[in-house]
Amino acid sequence: MAYVATRGGERAIEQAERLFREEIGPFDHSRVHEIKQSLPYLIDRVMGEASLYDEDLAALALAQTGGEMFEAVLLLRAWRTTQPRLTVAKPVEQKDLFTHRRISAAFKDIPGGQVLGPTLDYAHRILATDVLGGSAYAPEPVEAAEKPAPANVPSVSAWQAENDLVDLPDPDPTQGNEIPDLTREPLLFPAKRAHTLQSLARAETGGTLALGYSAMRGYGSAHPTVNEVRLSEAEIEVTHPDGRTFSAGRVKLSQAEVVDKKGEKLSLGFAATFGWNEVKCISAATLDLNSPGAAKGSATEEEFFLYHTEGVESSGFCIHFKLPHYVTFQSSLDAMRDAKAKKAAQSSSSATEPAE
Amino acid sequence: MSLTTLTKPWEAMSYGFLDGSAKRELRRKTLKSVAVPGCQMPYASREVPMARGWGTGGLQVSLTLVNPKTRVKVIDQGADDSVNAASIRRFIARVAGTPTTMDTLEADLIQSRHRIPEEILREDQILVLQVPNPEPLRPVQPNMSIARQMHADADYGRMWLQLYEQIVRSGRVMQGASYPSLVHGRHVMTPSPIPRWDVPKLNMSKHLTILSAGREKRIFAVPPYTRVEPLVFSDVPYKVEEHGHLTCYRSGTKGFFMNEIPQDDGTSTFEVSDSEWGVKAIRKGAGEPVTTGETWYKNGEMPE
Numbered sequence: 001m002a003y004v005a006t007r008g009g010e011r012a013i014e015q016a017e018r019l020f021r022e023e024i025g026p027f028d029h030s031r032v033h034e035i036k037q038s039l040p041y042l043i044d045r046v047m048g049e050a051s052l053y054d055e056d057l058a059a060l061a062l063a064q065t066g067g068e069m070f071e072a073v074l075l076l077r078a079w080r081t082t083q084p085r086l087t088v089a090k091p092v093e094q095k096d097l098f099t100h101r102r103i104s105a106a107f108k109d110i111p112g113g114q115v116l117g118p119t120l121d122y123a124h125r126i127l128a129t130d131v132l133g134g135s136a137y138a139p140e141p142v143e144a145a146e147k148p149a150p151a152n153v154p155s156v157s158a159w160q161a162e163n164d165l166v167d168l169p170d171p172d173p174t175q176g177n178e179i180p181d182l183t184r185e186p187l188l189f190p191a192k193r194a195h196t197l198q199s200l201a202r203a204e205t206g207g208t209l210a211l212g213y214s215a216m217r218g219y220g221s222a223h224p225t226v227n228e229v230r231l232s233e234a235e236i237e238v239t240h241p242d243g244r245t246f247s248a249g250r251v252k253l254s255q256a257e258v259v260d261k262k263g264e265k266l267s268l269g270f271a272a273t274f275g276w277n278e279v280k281c282i283s284a285a286t287l288d289l290n291s292p293g294a295a296k297g298s299a300t301e302e303e304f305f306l307y308h309t310e311g312v313e314s315s316g317f318c319i320h321f322k323l324p325h326y327v328t329f330q331s332s333l334d335a336m337r338d339a340k341a342k343k344a345a346q347s348s349s350s351a352t353e354p355a356e
Numbered sequence: 357m358s359l360t361t362l363t364k365p366w367e368a369m370s371y372g373f374l375d376g377s378a379k380r381e382l383r384r385k386t387l388k389s390v391a392v393p394g395c396q397m398p399y400a401s402r403e404v405p406m407a408r409g410w411g412t413g414g415l416q417v418s419l420t421l422v423n424p425k426t427r428v429k430v431i432d433q434g435a436d437d438s439v440n441a442a443s444i445r446r447f448i449a450r451v452a453g454t455p456t457t458m459d460t461l462e463a464d465l466i467q468s469r470h471r472i473p474e475e476i477l478r479e480d481q482i483l484v485l486q487v488p489n490p491e492p493l494r495p496v497q498p499n500m501s502i503a504r505q506m507h508a509d510a511d512y513g514r515m516w517l518q519l520y521e522q523i524v525r526s527g528r529v530m531q532g533a534s535y536p537s538l539v540h541g542r543h544v545m546t547p548s549p550i551p552r553w554d555v556p557k558l559n560m561s562k563h564l565t566i567l568s569a570g571r572e573k574r575i576f577a578v579p580p581y582t583r584v585e586p587l588v589f590s591d592v593p594y595k596v597e598e599h600g601h602l603t604c605y606r607s608g609t610k611g612f613f614m615n616e617i618p619q620d621d622g623t624s625t626f627e628v629s630d631s632e633w634g635v636k637a638i639r640k641g642a643g644e645p646v647t648t649g650e651t652w653y654k655n656g657e658m659p660e
Binding site for chain 1: 369370373374375377378381398399400401402403404405407408409410412432433434437438439440442443446469470471488498499500501502526527528529530531532533534549550551552553571573595597598599613614615616629
């Protein structure tokens with residue numbers, strides 16, 4: 001019964017998982033709450049990549065995986081996909097966004113003004129080592145402006161369109177369940193516009209940055225100018241079966257418009273995602289800007305960047321190489337050895353006297 | 357009529373994990389793939405509680421096909437006890453309440469990664485193969501949209517060229533596993549990374565084979581009694597791995613696909629890759645009553 005002894009697979013995987021969980025330790029709702037309160041930008045990133053807006057679930061996923069982000073996103077995606085689609089919210093218009101931060105690199109000032117909002121852009125990145133010595137880290141309180149920034153501002157591209165500098169795409173009249181949903185149908189190419197924007201919205205931040213950065217450095221044909229980058233909150237308006245419209249809550253959104261300045265008019269790249277994640281939006285919008293006419297197989301071609309920034313798929317495939325591959329390996333070895341033997345037989349049969 | 361009569365009590369998880377709409381979509385696409393043998397059908401491919409690349413395509417098909425009576429067998433590289441096979445088997449049993457088995461003859465549904473069992477499958481059995489890369493044209497055309505067009509045109513010239521180049525360079529076709537094969541005389545498919553040893557088992561087989569790539573979102577099928585022909589030139593015959601003469605050092609069984617086990621002294625020993633077949637051989641040797649099925653290969657040869 002030599003085989004039975006080797007059947008330790010079930011026990012081995014059980015114990016391996018226990019080892020991982022032991023490192024994280026037991027936790028309860030208080031840890032989930034602490035993660036949610038203290039790491040809002042991490043929560044945002046995970047919610048964006050999971051395409052599921054729920055801070056509690058995102059914090060739970062992070063607690064459960066010990067901060068292994070790919071695992072956390074997969075947990076949320078696998079949960080999300082089983083949930084019914086109850087309704088489709090009304091489209092969110094840029095001018096209706098409750099804007100916290102909105103800056104433009106294209107103009108010194110813009111209609112609605114430059115609103116810095118919350119950012120570390122101008123912070124000196126000095127590690128607060130005092131905290132490790134026992135001091136508390138207490139940020140200076142915010143002093144309110146004399147005149148609050150307007151909550152709702154138009155997009156910069158709206159002004160540019162008025163001035164005939166850019167052609168905005170026609171509004172898409174598709175409504176409700178007719179809107180293509182990437183999570184319910186496969187991505188095919190050339191991709192539907194909705195699929196492209198949905199893919200970018202849930203793309204993995206690091207991958208989007210890597211490919212976007214390659215385009216920015218010069219592997220793309222368009223050099224982006226940030227028309228605007230915006231952090232905001234959007235009202236999720238849904239219609240009750242009795243016909244009344246109500247807000248189901250607000251979600252944090254980030255979006256970026258980037259433009260290219262070649263030709264007679266500006267061309268526009270756009271991306272938006274759940275949560276506040278500026279790096280991802282600027283990178284994704286840059287890829288979008290570069291994609292028309294991009295060469296097949298280049299990093300700025302839609303098929304290339306949409307496939308390769310899909311974090312659940314790319315990370316899963318990467319770690320699958322840890323699985324045993326000895327059957328395929330054996331199959332290749334067989335061909336390799338046979339080819340080698342053939343070559344040896346050929347050279348020995350045709351060999352002349354070896355040189356001294 | 358009230359809402360309560362129309363709905364059922366809330367449950368944390370649907371039967372078989374996937375919700376109704378996911379299963380419906382997958383069933384439609386599976387039927388399409390059976391209707392057009394070897395043709396890749398795109399499907400939404402939902403996330404499942406397992407990482408992509410770990411059998412999520414096969415798992416979605418299995419979860420869609422099982423009912424509480426379906427007896428499920430899961431193998432990875434031929435072994436039932438491989439860690440990921442154990443994990444998938446445990447998951448299917450957990451969410452669908454299916455009985456499980458390691459015996460090929462007892463299984464109604466076999467989910468497998470990279471092997472087809474050595475015992476001949478019957479008409480009432482379904483084989484679900486996990487597929488990492490569904491596109492046989494990938495080595496000659498990595499762009500999916502162009503490859504799709506090439507399939508539509510049955511434009512397989514570059515496949516043939518690739519095989520020809522291998523023969524010129526190395527004296528033989530160097531393709532290891534995933535040997536490209538023509539299905540029903542029309543579509544070239546990858547049989548998934550099964551060894552060349554297993555490809556003839558698909559030809560005119562009694563069972564239905566469903567191949568599903570979760571990460572790449574493609575499903576295709578070989579219906580029962582369908583031709584599956586490896587791409588070969590008429591003067592260069594198809595060659596399976598030279599395992600027909602090898603003997604398993606543990607079970608003594610001979611003439612089946614083997615795992616090579618390197619030894620300290622620089623040599624190799626071999627154990628049979630289909631682990632349950634090995635177990636049966638050991639039990640038989642110990643005088644236990646064991647039911648074995650007929651095998652595809654006889655004395656290390658595939659009968660014509």
